[in-house]
Amino acid sequence: MTDVPALVEQARAGHPRAVARLISLVENAAPELREAMAALAPYTGRAYTVGLTGSPGVGKSTSTSALVTAYRRLGRRVGVLAVDPSSPFSGGALLGDRVRMQEHATDPDVFIRSMATRGHLGGLSWAAPQALRVLDAAGCEVILVETVGVGQSEVEVAAQADTTVVLLAPGMGDGIQAAKAGILEIGDVFVVNKADREGADATVRELGHMLGLGQARGPEDWRPPIVKTVAARGEGLDEVVEALEKHRAHLAEHGGLTVRRRRRAAQEIEAIALAALRSRIGDLHGDRHLDALAERVAAGGLDPYGAADELVAGLTDGQAD
Known part of the structure; x- marks a missing residue:
């Protein structure tokens, strides 16, 4: 029998094993889940959640790892929820967190968890909202949600994040894909990764043109910036963090953060x-x-x-x- 109050107290104190056990309760829909969520509720609502999405091959995992490094330089405690494709045999995640982000494995102020979609469409595990609550209550100031690279069904990440980052890369046909997938509507910050490749500037121009053709924006509306990065070398990540912080401030100033979080709760x-x-x-x-x-x-x-x-x-x- 799981001692839920003790587990919650340990998670709040930052014990990784307690956080991992609580997320396992979520994934397994354990009988203790209701008690755990009730105990965690008073300690949630503080974390800033950033969703990262984009087509396969754009460098989401590398960008996520680089963002962890950038936020740790600022002294932030970071949680990462990396949602992986499910194994058709075991139902488990095909990629492990230690394989993806080995450089952060020994940092006590970084908690990384891979979760399987278990066949759930939309790029996110069905258990993701409750897992985010666990990381929030455990004291993570920033939570990065990296989604499965499944293309057009991946827009669900916007419903779980305060800010959604859409990653693209030169020469991958992302411009056409973005128009088809509705990614222009969900992106708050656009990142053109692998910007050292030929065609990066053309991708930025094409994306800027498509954003200009999008919905009309008033003077107080957020205008999504486009940032170029080379995540493998850590280039441009400080500019991404700056763009994220500006969007967070904009949401707070205009009430958008409350609206998004209430919609997420609903x-x-x-x-x-x-x-x-x-x-x-x-x-x-x-x-x-x-x-x-x-x-x-x-x-x-x-x-x-x-x-x-x-x-x-x-x-x-x-x-x-």
Whole structure:
């Protein structure tokens, strides 16, 4: 039996093993999860969350590692949630955090966790919101969320981040991909990585042109900057941090931070409620009430919408047992 209060206290004190165990509770949807989330709630809401997204090959992991270095130079405690593709066999992450960011493995003020998507579309693990809460409560001042490089479905990162960074690279067709994927709408800061390659300036110009063709912005609206980096050499990362801090200040000044966090909380609540309903519906497979409804629909005595209404009413009223 897990001693949740002790685990929470240890995580708040910065013990990596306690933080890891709490995130494991999240990933496994353990019975102690509700108690853990309730205990963590008073200590959340302080961290600044940055999402990093982009097509495969743009250097997300290298950029994330370089950003950790930049923030550590500023004395910030950093958490990293690296969401990896799932193994089709074990359901686990294919890439490990120690492989990705070895240089930070011994830093006590950096916590890195790889999480598997487990087939979840959108580039993020379904457990990501609760894992972010754990890192927040554990005292991480900045949390970097690096998403799976899955292309067009990756825009979900914007819902989990205070600021979303979109990475592109020269010569990868990212300009066309960005227009198709709706990335222009979710990016708060755009980074053209591998800027030492031929075509980097052309990529910056093309991206700037597309941003100029986007939605009209008022004088108080945020205008996403474009920053060139060579993350493998740590070049341009201070400028990225500067752009992130400016966006954070802009959100705070105009109330955008509160709006984004309330929207994130609403989506989290909705996801948990829907998961609970799906679980209850799953329990009904083979149940006499569901079988009776199916029989009436198959016989033409009831339409499927009416049957679904009856099913939902039974679930919410506790009468479907």
